[in-house]
Amino acid sequence: MVNAVYLHIPFCDYICHYCDFNKVFMQGQPVDDYLAHMDTEMKNTLERFPTNRIDTIFVGGGTPTALNEAQLERFLKDVQERFGPYVSEHLEFSMEANPGSVTPEKLRIMKKYGVNRLSIGAQAFQDTLLNKLGRGHSVEEIGEIVQMAQSEGFVNLSLDLMFGLPEQTIEQFSESITKAIELGITHISSYSLQVEKKTVFYNKWRKGELPLPTEEAEADMYELLMKRLEEAGLLQYEISNFAKPGYESRHNITYWKNNEYYGIGAGAHSYIDGVRRANAGPLKQYMTKIDENKFPYMDDNVLTKNERMEEEMFMGLRMREGVSKETFKYKFNQSIEEVFSEQIEKLVRSDLLKDTGSHIALTEQGFFLGNEVFQEFLAI
Numbered sequence: 531m532v533n534a535v536y537l538h539i540p541f542c543d544y545i546c547h548y549c550d551f552n553k554v555f556m557q558g559q560p561v562d563d564y565l566a567h568m569d570t571e572m573k574n575t576l577e578r579f580p581t582n583r584i585d586t587i588f589v590g591g592g593t594p595t596a597l598n599e600a601q602l603e604r605f606l607k608d609v610q611e612r613f614g615p616y617v618s619e620h621l622e623f624s625m626e627a628n629p630g631s632v633t634p635e636k637l638r639i640m641k642k643y644g645v646n647r648l649s650i651g652a653q654a655f656q657d658t659l660l661n662k663l664g665r666g667h668s669v670e671e672i673g674e675i676v677q678m679a680q681s682e683g684f685v686n687l688s689l690d691l692m693f694g695l696p697e698q699t700i701e702q703f704s705e706s707i708t709k710a711i712e713l714g715i716t717h718i719s720s721y722s723l724q725v726e727k728k729t730v731f732y733n734k735w736r737k738g739e740l741p742l743p744t745e746e747a748e749a750d751m752y753e754l755l756m757k758r759l760e761e762a763g764l765l766q767y768e769i770s771n772f773a774k775p776g777y778e779s780r781h782n783i784t785y786w787k788n789n790e791y792y793g794i795g796a797g798a799h800s801y802i803d804g805v806r807r808a809n810a811g812p813l814k815q816y817m818t819k820i821d822e823n824k825f826p827y828m829d830d831n832v833l834t835k836n837e838r839m840e841e842e843m844f845m846g847l848r849m850r851e852g853v854s855k856e857t858f859k860y861k862f863n864q865s866i867e868e869v870f871s872e873q874i875e876k877l878v879r880s881d882l883l884k885d886t887g888s889h890i891a892l893t894e895q896g897f898f899l900g901n902e903v904f905q906e907f908l909a910i
Contacts, residue, residue, distance in 0.1 A: 532802055533585045534784040535613060537568065538795030539605070540592040540813070543631060547664035547730035548692075548723060552797025552811045553592045560813065561597065564796070565605050567817045571794050572612040574824045579792070579802050584616045586781035588624045589645075595631040602636055606643035617644070622780045624649055624688075627679075629671035637682040647686040647779075648679055649719070654692060655706040662696055664730065669709075676713045686777055688717035693751040695723050696731075697741050703751045704758070711762045716777035720755055721770050722748055749898060756897075769848045769892075769900055786849050787857075788842045796826070804838065806831040835862065839869055843890075844904035847883075852891025866890055873906040 541556040587609065597605060624647040625640060640648075652672045654660055660667065672689075679687055689710050693703050710718060723742070725735050734740040743751070756766055764772040768786060771779065784791055793800035797811035808829040810816045819826040833841070839862055846853035858866045866874070874890060877883035882896040882903050896903055 531583070532579060532581050532790045532792055533583055533618075534781055534789065534791035535584060535587045536781075536791055536793045536798055536800075537587070537589045537609065538591065538793070538798040538809075539589060539594040539597065540564075540796050541596045542591065542593045543596050544664065544666035545730075547662070547734075548726070550726035550729050551592065554813065556593075556596050560817075561601055562604075563817065564813055565601060565608070567820045568605070568795055569608040569612070570820055570824075571826060572608065574820075575792055575794065575800075576612060578825075581616055583618050584613050584621065585618050586622045586624070586784060587613065587617075588781040590626050590649075593628050593631060594625055595627045595636060599633070599635050599639060603639045603643075606639065606645070610643050614644075622647055622686075624779070624781055626651065627675065628667060629675045630667035632675050632678065634678060634682060637679060637684070641682060641684075646684070647688065648684055649688045650675055650679075650690065650715075652689045652691060652706075652710065654695065654698070654702070655709040656702050659695055659698060659702065663692075672709075673713065676715065680714075685716065687713075687715040688719060688779065689713070689715050691718060691720040691755075693720065693722050693755065694743055694748040698743060698751075700747060700751055700754065704754060707755060707758045711758070711764075716764075717771070717773040717779065718759060718764055719771050719779075722752070752898065766897075767850050769897060783849070786845050788838070788845045804833050806833065838862070839864075840907050843870065843907040847890070847892055847896075847903060847907075848900065850891065852886070852889040854889055856888065870907060877903055877906060 538552065540553045541559055541561060542553045543556050545553065545555065621644065623645045625645045626649045628651045653663055653665060655669050655672065657669050660669065676687060691706055691710060725731050725740065731740055759772040760766065763774055765775065766772050767778050771782065790801045792802070793807070793809065796809060796813055796816040798809045800807045807827045809826045810819050810828050816826045842858060842861065843853055853866065855866050874883060874885070878885060881893055882899055884891055884893050892900065892903060
């Protein structure tokens, strides 16, 4: 049974130089028509794949807060009408929000329709770095959105920080960590820069015009991140995520535990009944598919049992608690040891994995070499 929903708003007021998510410039786009098609997809999805409980909803992008007040209210009203009858008492309802695109009125609309968690795209606390990233906001506006959200009663606030940025120093990253902590937020997601195709950064990198920190410097930044956030009471519960106790992202844990979820919107992915589906990305193609076929799927990937077991491992090992032996046995009717004994023994000997009795989990060293660990569980 599906208990989680992801909804994609692809519109942006500006395009960041590192972003390869499905997105388009807001200006001149058929926003209202798109929102109407999302509503149709929600309706059709629930008819085809019914649920009896929704525990988490996450609105991502793009920039969901690029919607104006009327569009935002229309969208959230649609979400409430479609999924409201199924939401659990302890619903986690997250929405991505960018500094500079949020107003008190937008926050009040979010509260009205049940949004109770904001994921704020800060990325860095130096205006020079924000400019290099192509961000459309200033450091000052990061503080303003946090203060605005807290004033409107939002307690569950997450902040995104990036490291390994062009010409970023460890001193700058340390300053960003300090300023994030001082804002009193409850969650931090922090990722190293990945240079992806079809981005401004990729084109610069190909021309040799992207001066990135060394791997050693990037590892030092990650180590500093873990140390500083633990000291501040933000505990690492996943490779890139840190939270005060009780404020872990339950929606993202759905992904890491390899549980199923709805994906609504252009370019969104879903995982239902053992099938991974990808929606069409271009807006016109997405909307045409809904008009013609009811569903905007481009790809249906029916996972084999082996593929599902592989995913259970390389997703679950991202979490500090690791992969539950009991859950693995329940899902696949085989023990982890029956399927992966060779890989586990090898990685335990290398001090990259540990067996806690109830779970298989990364060691401290394993956190730094996660990709090497995950590769061991592919193609069984």
